Amino acid sequence: MADPVGKSLSRRSVLQGMGAGLGALAAGPFLGAGSAFAAREKELNILCWEGYNSAQVLDPFRSQTGATVKAESLTNDPTMINRLRAGEINTWDLINVNNPWARKVMLPEKLIKPLPKAEFEPFFAKMLPEFKAPYKWAMSDDGKDLLGMVQRFGPYSFVVNTDKISRKTAEETGWDLFNDPKLAGKYGILESDDWNVFNLFVVAGIDPFKTHTPEEFTKFDETAKRVFKGAKLIGDIASMNQALISGEIDLHLTGGTYSVSPARADGHPNLRAITPLKGPLAGGKGGISWIEVTSTVNNPNLSPLALEFLKYVQDPKVAHTVAFAEGTFNPVAQMGNKACFDLFTKEELDAIQWDSLEEEMARSVEYDIVPDYDKALDIMNAAKRLRG
Amino acid sequence: MADVAIARLPETSAELRKARALSLGARCALPVAVLLGLGFLAPILAIFGYAFATPRSFDLFRSFTLENFATIFSPSNTVWVSFAWSCGFALFTVAILALVAYPIAYGLTMVFGRAAPLISVLFVFPLFVSENVRLYGWVLFFIKNGVLDGTLKWLGLPGGPEVLFTPGITLFGMVYTYLPFMLFPMTLGLALVPRDLVDAARDLGAGRLFIWREIELPLAMPGILIGMLLTFVLAIGATAEAKILGGQSIIVISHDIEIAFTYSQNWPLGSALAVVVTVFIGALTLFALSRLDLDRMLGRR
Numbered sequence: 165m166a167d168p169v170g171k172s173l174s175r176r177s178v179l180q181g182m183g184a185g186l187g188a189l190a191a192g193p194f195l196g197a198g199s200a201f202a203a204r205e206k207e208l209n210i211l212c213w214e215g216y217n218s219a220q221v222l223d224p225f226r227s228q229t230g231a232t233v234k235a236e237s238l239t240n241d242p243t244m245i246n247r248l249r250a251g252e253i254n255t256w257d258l259i260n261v262n263n264p265w266a267r268k269v270m271l272p273e274k275l276i277k278p279l280p281k282a283e284f285e286p287f288f289a290k291m292l293p294e295f296k297a298p299y300k301w302a303m304s305d306d307g308k309d310l311l312g313m314v315q316r317f318g319p320y321s322f323v324v325n326t327d328k329i330s331r332k333t334a335e336e337t338g339w340d341l342f343n344d345p346k347l348a349g350k351y352g353i354l355e356s357d358d359w360n361v362f363n364l365f366v367v368a369g370i371d372p373f374k375t376h377t378p379e380e381f382t383k384f385d386e387t388a389k390r391v392f393k394g395a396k397l398i399g400d401i402a403s404m405n406q407a408l409i410s411g412e413i414d415l416h417l418t419g420g421t422y423s424v425s426p427a428r429a430d431g432h433p434n435l436r437a438i439t440p441l442k443g444p445l446a447g448g449k450g451g452i453s454w455i456e457v458t459s460t461v462n463n464p465n466l467s468p469l470a471l472e473f474l475k476y477v478q479d480p481k482v483a484h485t486v487a488f489a490e491g492t493f494n495p496v497a498q499m500g501n502k503a504c505f506d507l508f509t510k511e512e513l514d515a516i517q518w519d520s521l522e523e524e525m526a527r528s529v530e531y532d533i534v535p536d537y538d539k540a541l542d543i544m545n546a547a548k549r550l551r552g
Numbered sequence: 553m554a555d556v557a558i559a560r561l562p563e564t565s566a567e568l569r570k571a572r573a574l575s576l577g578a579r580c581a582l583p584v585a586v587l588l589g590l591g592f593l594a595p596i597l598a599i600f601g602y603a604f605a606t607p608r609s610f611d612l613f614r615s616f617t618l619e620n621f622a623t624i625f626s627p628s629n630t631v632w633v634s635f636a637w638s639c640g641f642a643l644f645t646v647a648i649l650a651l652v653a654y655p656i657a658y659g660l661t662m663v664f665g666r667a668a669p670l671i672s673v674l675f676v677f678p679l680f681v682s683e684n685v686r687l688y689g690w691v692l693f694f695i696k697n698g699v700l701d702g703t704l705k706w707l708g709l710p711g712g713p714e715v716l717f718t719p720g721i722t723l724f725g726m727v728y729t730y731l732p733f734m735l736f737p738m739t740l741g742l743a744l745v746p747r748d749l750v751d752a753a754r755d756l757g758a759g760r761l762f763i764w765r766e767i768e769l770p771l772a773m774p775g776i777l778i779g780m781l782l783t784f785v786l787a788i789g790a791t792a793e794a795k796i797l798g799g800q801s802i803i804v805i806s807h808d809i810e811i812a813f814t815y816s817q818n819w820p821l822g823s824a825l826a827v828v829v830t831v832f833i834g835a836l837t838l839f840a841l842s843r844l845d846l847d848r849m850l851g852r853r
Contacts, residue, residue: 242817250610250819355800357815397717397799403691410695412716538608541816545808549633552719552802 204257208469210235211244211252212260213456215316215489216477225476231469240358241265248275253463257470260458262531263301266311269533271304276459277466278309279474285310287478292500294525301457301530312459313474315486316494318516319439319524320359320420320531321451323404327434328414338440338450339367342417343387348394352404352416359418361540362452362531364388367417369444373532376540384540388547391417398548401426401492408435421516422454425493429515437517439524451528455497480504488512495521602823609820620824631808631825637719638805641794642787645726646780649734652727653779657738665743672739675732687725687796691716694797717799725793730786734779741775742768777844785833805829 208231210216217235226233238244241261248256253275261270270276288297295314302312322341324334334341341347353360365372368387370380396413397403405427407413420437427435440450458477460470477486483498484507495516498504508518517524534540574582598612606615607623624631660668678686693699694716701712715721745768753763769776791806800807805825812822 240815243814246610246817246819352799355795357811397801399795399799402688403796403799406691406695410697412696538816538818545803545811545816546630548800549630549803549808551800552633552637 204465204467205469206231208233208258208467208473209256210258210260210473211247211256211461212237212258212458213239213316214491215486215494216260216458218489218491220485221477221482221489224482225473228476229469229472233469233473240356242358245270245275248461249273253461254465255463256461257463257467258458258473259461260456263455263457264531264533266457266459267301267303267305270459271309271311274462276311277462278304278311279313279460279471281310283471284313284474287313287475290478290501291497295497295500301455312457313478314455314457314497315477315483316496317453317455317525318421318494319437319451319453319521319528320418320422321363321437321439321528322415322417323408323419323424323435323437324415325408325411325413325434326436331436331438334415334436334438335441335450338443339363339369341415342367342391342394345394347414349396350414351395352407352413353392353395353398354404354416354418354423355398355400356418357541357544358537359452361534361537361544363418364391364544365534365540366443366445366452367391371444371446372534372540373446373529375535381539381543385543385547388544389550392544392547392551395551405432405435408432420453421521422492422494425515425517426491428517429493429511433514437524439520439527441527445529447529449527449529451524452531453525453528454531480507484508487516599823599826602820603827605820605823607820608816608818620820621828623821624824624828631805634803634805634808635829637802638788638790641723641726641790641802641804642784644723645730645787646734646784648723648727649730649783650776650780653731653734653738654776657735657742660739661742661745665747668743669736669740672732672736675735679732683729683792684796686729687792690725690728690797694721716797717801719798719802722794722798722802725797726787726790729790729793730783733786734783737775737779737782738772739775741772741778744775745771774844777840781837781840785837788829788833 206229210233212235214237215221217237222233222235225231238247244259244261245265248259248270259270259276266276271278285297288295288299288302291299291314298307299314302310302314304311322334322339324331324341326334329341337344342351362372364387365376365380365384368380368383370376370383376384392398395417397407399407401419401423404413404416404419404423408416408424409427409432420439424435424437442448443450445452458474460466460474476482478498480498480501480503483496483501483504487494487496487499487508493512493515495518496504499508513519601612603620604616604618605611605613605620606617607619609615623629657668657672660671664671691698694712695701696714696716697705698712705711715724749767749771750763753767758766789806791804791810794800794802794804794807806829809822809825809829812818812825816822
């Protein structure tokens with residue numbers, strides 16, 4: 165029996181409605197793009213890291229399908245996921261974030277839905293060997309559902325100017341470079357706070373991907389204050405590369421192929437992403453890597469183009485375009501397919517450090533969720549304020 | 553009496569209808585009012601709503617707590633450092649700009665007279681280029697082996713000073729960015745000073761300093777104060793200068809708000825911070841405006 169209208173309209177539901185309405189207003193330009201109950205055959209909305217939003221990637225798909233494709237790029241995973249949590253689940257069709265979020269957070273919270281396995285699993289057969297099905301990060305915890313497709317990946321620890329600090333020294337000394345008082349004022353820190361939390365733990369000699377004791381937090385606090393105090397600058401990727409090229413800094417914390425490849429492609433092969441030989445990470449590993457997983461949002465009115473787009477980016481030519489989309493250049497899992505690999509020039513392979521990619525990935529643990537991230541981030545933000 | 557009452561009735565109801573209906577002006581302004589309501593008030597309402605929501609949640613209007621404000625005002629929280637830096641930067645920016653912009657505005661008024669405000673609009677032209685692009689331009693100018701350093705070395709000199717990524721360069725960036733916002737109202741204020749009054753004072757034997765203190769400054773004061781207020785309000789919310797030129801050597805309050813909304817994903821805390829800053833600026837503006845006696849300054853009393 166249906167509830168009488170008057171009864172269902174409680175104060176709480178009205179406030180919830182107001183909240184959702186205001187939240188949607190604050191959501192900005194995509195309001196209405198979802199047009200919840202309209203047919204969505206000709207529109208697709210993608211929430212992604214930069215690259216997938218570039219015209220090089222999207223324009224061919226737009227002309228092929230005649231669809232309106234909108235993509236918004238953000239530079240951290242929590243923001244993207246919280247956009248869905250805040251009510252934008254009806255707006256987006258695809259979400260592209262780093263590896264752990266799909267299986268550990270987004271599926272349990274019903275923010276994404278599984279892909280048709282039979283349709284998408286065969287694509288993994290053509291990827292690089294480490295991505296063969298069932299690929300852990302693309303699968304649900306129980307291993308039954310396929311949650312997303314993988315493409316870009318890379319090691320992400322720190323970057324040095326090899327004219328100032330040799331690759332050998334950097335790899336052998338590892339994270340202790342940032343504990344060296346002689347290097348104070350000679351390094352930068354990339355403004356990528358989730359990664360900075362990981363890396364400050366590692367500099368402090370602590371594995372970030374576990375629950376931490378009060379003593380470990382004390383050490384983290386001390387390390388964060390010291391490392392931030394000693395940094396010449398904190399800035400975005402462009403600022404870091406510019407400061408490395410000009411000689412303002414010799415190295416920077418948090419960085420890898422993703423951040424340094426544009427500078428390398430621009431004629432600065434002396435700038436190099438480093439993965440330390442050893443470190444306090446699981447198995448004594450020295451670095452951290454990331455793998456993007458693109459999933460379909462649990463949108464009640466999901467655009468059918470979402471699946472089409474996921475297939476479209478598997479094409480060797482498009483995968484190469486994704487690897488070298490504007491902004492950052494990265495290896496892609498589809499390089500396991502000769503047709504895709506052959507599209508990469510020698511210069512492009514050099515920009516993404518293909519020569520050491522396999523060993524660097526092997527020396528890295530995969531990006532994971534820090535259980536006490538909020539506390540660590542608050543400590544780090546407080547440490548940052550004491551720079552002045 | 554009855555006749556009069558009957559005769560007046562239709563008129564009264566027409567008056568009533570008229571009173572109930574919106575005036576033509578109000579009706580014409582309705583689309584703008586709706587637009588402002590949606591585009592301006594709704595986000596502010598959302599921010600106020602979030603400020604009282606459970607920390608790190610999205611329970612807009614579904615929870616009520618003062619926890620976010622308690623966090624901000626907790627003695628262990630260092631966010632006051634950012635707030636103090638922002639206020640300091642804003643105050644110094646206003647002070648430096650007042651000293652820098654006054655001679656320029658004075659010169660413009662002397663040379664161009666009543667056309668000076670129009671000429672000062674030219675100083676607004678850089679605003680057509682994105683602030684970030686202009687600030688990155690300054691980075692290229694000051695960076696090691698950049699325009700300044702490289703040129704000096706090329707000339708055989710020791711090279712440029714190391715000024716990038718310091719609080720000093722942040723202040724420089726703010727002075728540079730907000731110059732037009734001080735200059736334009738100041739020029740307008742100075743252009744309104746009647747030259748006859750100055751001439752009359754001079755004829756009566758007043759010295760330059762006396763004329764400046766007793767005539768020019770008081771008459772130009774509305775423009776000067778509006779410029780100062782505008783610059784202060786903008787400068788206290790500035791982020792780009794501290795980030796791009798300052799290399800985050802200082803974390804300013806607006807950057808703290810940004811961090812709360814992005815990496816921290818603590819929208820309620822970010823909103824509470826925004827509310828505190830908004831209330832502070834609002835109170836300061838109202839206080840300044842209440843002290844700003846335009847009539848007295850314009851000598852009409």
